[in-house]
Amino acid sequence: MSFFANKQALVAEILSRYPVGRERSAVMPLLREVQNAEGFVSDARVAEIAAIIKSTPTEVKSVMSFYSTYSSSPTGKYHLQVCMTLSCALAGSDQMWDYLCETLDIGVGDVTSDGLFSVQKVECLGSCGTAPLMQVSDSGYYECLTKKRLNALLADFKARGDGSMPESDTRAPVFVQKNGDVVTQITAEGAIL
Amino acid sequence: MTAVAEVVSPEKPKSITSGLDPRFKPRLYEHVGQNNSWTLEYALRHGAYEGAKKALAGTPESVQDEVKKAGLRGRGGAGFPTGVKWSFMPKEDGKPHYLVCNADESEPGTYKDRYLMEADPHQLLEGMLIGMHAIRANVGYIYIRGEYILGANRLNAAIAEARAAGILGENALGFGKSMEVHVHRGAGAYICGEETALMNSLEGLRANPRLKPPFPAQAGIFGMPSTVNNVVSIASAALIMRHGADWFSSMGTEKSKGNFLFHISGPIKRPGVYELPLGTTYREIIYTWGGGPTEPIKAFNPGGSSTPMLPFTDEILDMQADYENCAAKGTFLGTGGIILIPQNCDIVNMMYNYVRFYGHESCGKCTPCREGIGTWMNRIFQKLISGKGDPNDVKILEDLFGNIKGKSFCLLADSCIMPVQSAMKLFRDEFEYIAQHGKPMYTGYGNRWKDE
Ligand SMILES: Cc1cc2nc3c(=O)[nH]c(=O)nc-3n(C[C@H](O)[C@H](O)[C@H](O)COP(=O)(O)O)c2cc1C
Ligand code: SF4
Ligand code: FES
Numbered sequence: 001m002s003f004f005a006n007k008q009a010l011v012a013e014i015l016s017r018y019p020v021g022r023e024r025s026a027v028m029p030l031l032r033e034v035q036n037a038e039g040f041v042s043d044a045r046v047a048e049i050a051a052i053i054k055s056t057p058t059e060v061k062s063v064m065s066f067y068s069t070y071s072s073s074p075t076g077k078y079h080l081q082v083c084m085t086l087s088c089a090l091a092g093s094d095q096m097w098d099y100l101c102e103t104l105d106i107g108v109g110d111v112t113s114d115g116l117f118s119v120q121k122v123e124c125l126g127s128c129g130t131a132p133l134m135q136v137s138d139s140g141y142y143e144c145l146t147k148k149r150l151n152a153l154l155a156d157f158k159a160r161g162d163g164s165m166p167e168s169d170t171r172a173p174v175f176v177q178k179n180g181d182v183v184t185q186i187t188a189e190g191a192i193l
Numbered sequence: 194m195t196a197v198a199e200v201v202s203p204e205k206p207k208s209i210t211s212g213l214d215p216r217f218k219p220r221l222y223e224h225v226g227q228n229n230s231w232t233l234e235y236a237l238r239h240g241a242y243e244g245a246k247k248a249l250a251g252t253p254e255s256v257q258d259e260v261k262k263a264g265l266r267g268r269g270g271a272g273f274p275t276g277v278k279w280s281f282m283p284k285e286d287g288k289p290h291y292l293v294c295n296a297d298e299s300e301p302g303t304y305k306d307r308y309l310m311e312a313d314p315h316q317l318l319e320g321m322l323i324g325m326h327a328i329r330a331n332v333g334y335i336y337i338r339g340e341y342i343l344g345a346n347r348l349n350a351a352i353a354e355a356r357a358a359g360i361l362g363e364n365a366l367g368f369g370k371s372m373e374v375h376v377h378r379g380a381g382a383y384i385c386g387e388e389t390a391l392m393n394s395l396e397g398l399r400a401n402p403r404l405k406p407p408f409p410a411q412a413g414i415f416g417m418p419s420t421v422n423n424v425v426s427i428a429s430a431a432l433i434m435r436h437g438a439d440w441f442s443s444m445g446t447e448k449s450k451g452n453f454l455f456h457i458s459g460p461i462k463r464p465g466v467y468e469l470p471l472g473t474t475y476r477e478i479i480y481t482w483g484g485g486p487t488e489p490i491k492a493f494n495p496g497g498s499s500t501p502m503l504p505f506t507d508e509i510l511d512m513q514a515d516y517e518n519c520a521a522k523g524t525f526l527g528t529g530g531i532i533l534i535p536q537n538c539d540i541v542n543m544m545y546n547y548v549r550f551y552g553h554e555s556c557g558k559c560t561p562c563r564e565g566i567g568t569w570m571n572r573i574f575q576k577l578i579s580g581k582g583d584p585n586d587v588k589i590l591e592d593l594f595g596n597i598k599g600k601s602f603c604l605l606a607d608s609c610i611m612p613v614q615s616a617m618k619l620f621r622d623e624f625e626y627i628a629q630h631g632k633p634m635y636t637g638y639g640n641r642w643k644d645e
Pocket of ligand 1: 272387
């Protein structure tokens with residue numbers, strides 16, 4: 001079954017972002033659509049994308065394999081990506097990673113038997129002020145994770161079981177300076193001063 | 194507190210070099226943390242697009258000149274003057290031109306672009322209009338790292354609002370010119386922040402850096418003249434057009450002008466992004482604003498992991514943070530992302546974290562970086578850390594530095610060597626200790642994860 005057949009408007013919108021004759025630029029947004037919908041990009045989807053961008057499956061695969069957020073094998077409904085770079089390591093990301101693997105009883109490339117979780121080590125997520133943190137699937141960041149917060153989050157994901165994300169604020173505050181004062185700031189929907 | 198004397202001419206008011214100066218007012222982050230700050234309605238209420246209107250009413254050269262006069266230097270790390278970069282673009286070549294905003298923000302320790310895009314996307318869009326006018330471009334791309342999902346969503350929503358309001362589109366802001374901005378999401382690769390790799394990524398190729406020349410201003414994306422600027426450089430241009438070059442250059446030291454986003458990570462009481470004038474001392478940034486470290490510190494990277502470390506001494510803390518002072522100390526102001534290096538953590542373990550990062554992010558195009566960092570340096574660090582090292586390993590590492598730095602295709606390799614080399618210079622005893630004794634001199638890198 002084709003993925004893009006009934007998404008022609010979306011495909012046209014994506015292609016319209018780039019100059020005529022430069023369809024190839026659409027490879028990343030197209031890969032992203034598939035990855036988000038199916039949790040990975042199969043060979044069949046690679047071929048479909050190649051046809052849209054007037055390229056070959058080999059070329060699409062070579063681009064796909066360059067980046068860390070596309071996957072060629074299925075991931076869990078909650079794909080947990082833990083930042084391992086120094087600012088996070090200084091806040092305990094190594095221990096958090098070990099704990100996560102032990103608790104879920106999986107390693108890189110595995111999916112838990114209920115299909116819920118997979119794990120991946122990633123590099124600096126650009127949120128070093130709220131370490132340690134992880135990104136879940138192509139959704140938000142879960143920041144300043146203590147063992148307690150992580151356990152609560154895993155329990156929440158398990159209870160949902162469908163890949164949906166909690167509505168509550170997943171972010172953690174950082175500080176900013178406002179006219180001579182230090183202010184805590186939260187950048188969630190409905191930012192709070 | 195400030196040890197560095199300033200040259201003050203009698204007729205000119207003293208320039209602002211402290212966030213405590215009552216004349217200083219944060220502007221880049223003025224709206225960060227305010228409810229609905231990302232909506233067009235909020236932005237228009239706070240003066241958004243007034244700067245773009247001024248810019249579009251003038252010639253591209255007049256915009257370049259205003260930004261040159263302000264003294265704005267690129268905030269992506271290298272510090273190249275933004276107005277000068279814009280003036281490299283050809284004039285009447287009949288080709289399409291492109292402005293590319295570099296929002297890849299993947300340099301470890303760096304997290305300033307993120308909150309700006311999430312909270313104030315219209316400030317960035319206004320800067321895009323200004324930059325596009327200055328380089329005669331009708332199309333702009335914002336290349337945002339794939340993980341910044343909220344940022345991408347907010348930008349896309351802001352673009353849709355701006356289009357509906359006639360700010361973008363066929364007759365942008367009513368000046369009779371077509372101006373479009375598109376968001377392109379990355380997918381997790383540090384090298385995409387390097388401007389030529391970014392261009393390949395945007396063209397749907399593997400993100401290997403390109404050979405220069407040709408420079409982007411001659412042949413950039415799609416083979417057309419292009420300029421790549423960082424998020425904060427572009428947002429700063431919006432503020433310069435709104436408030437004037439004189440406002441911008443009233444802040445900072447003699448050669449380093451304007452407001453700057455310092456941000457701190459590692460063991461600090463108040464991690465955060467502090468908008469301060471250039472020339473603020475590291476002591477003020479780390480203690481007054483950051484609240485001070487939560488444990489003893491021995492060094493810090495001043496502007497992202499790629500910048501050589503500075504020792505945590507009184508002399509350095511009293512130094513005014515600017516491009517020139519950092520250069521004089523053999524490092525860079527960089528992105529302003531300060532990473533604190535704890536005293537009781539073993540430097541070899543911490544540098545292995547960096548080496549692992551750069552090895553992982555090496556694009557694999559050239560041998561010194563791919564094999565030198567990805568294989569050799571990684572293995573020697575692993576050997577040292579696992580207690581199997583011998584004193585010769587420190588020598589081999591030093592040899593490797595010389596064979597990689599300056600001998601690789603792009604700056605990613607140098608970006609790895611520089612901090613590691615600085616660490617070895619400052620803490621050679623720790624390298625030699627672990628090589629000799631098979632165990633680290635400090636053991637605090639162990640369990641740092643909090644239960645609650
Ligand atoms: C390995 C590497 C990674 C880089 N990453 C970024 C980045 O994430 N964001 C950025 O703005 N510049 C980054 N740069 C610098 C860009 O190549 C370029 O100089 C910058 O975007 C120019 O913008 P500016 O003049 O406004 O500073 C990187 C450079 C290198 C060598
Ligand atoms: S130095 Fe590294 S990242 Fe740069 S081109 Fe060579 S292999 Fe690629
Ligand atoms: S080091 Fe983890 S987000 Fe930057």
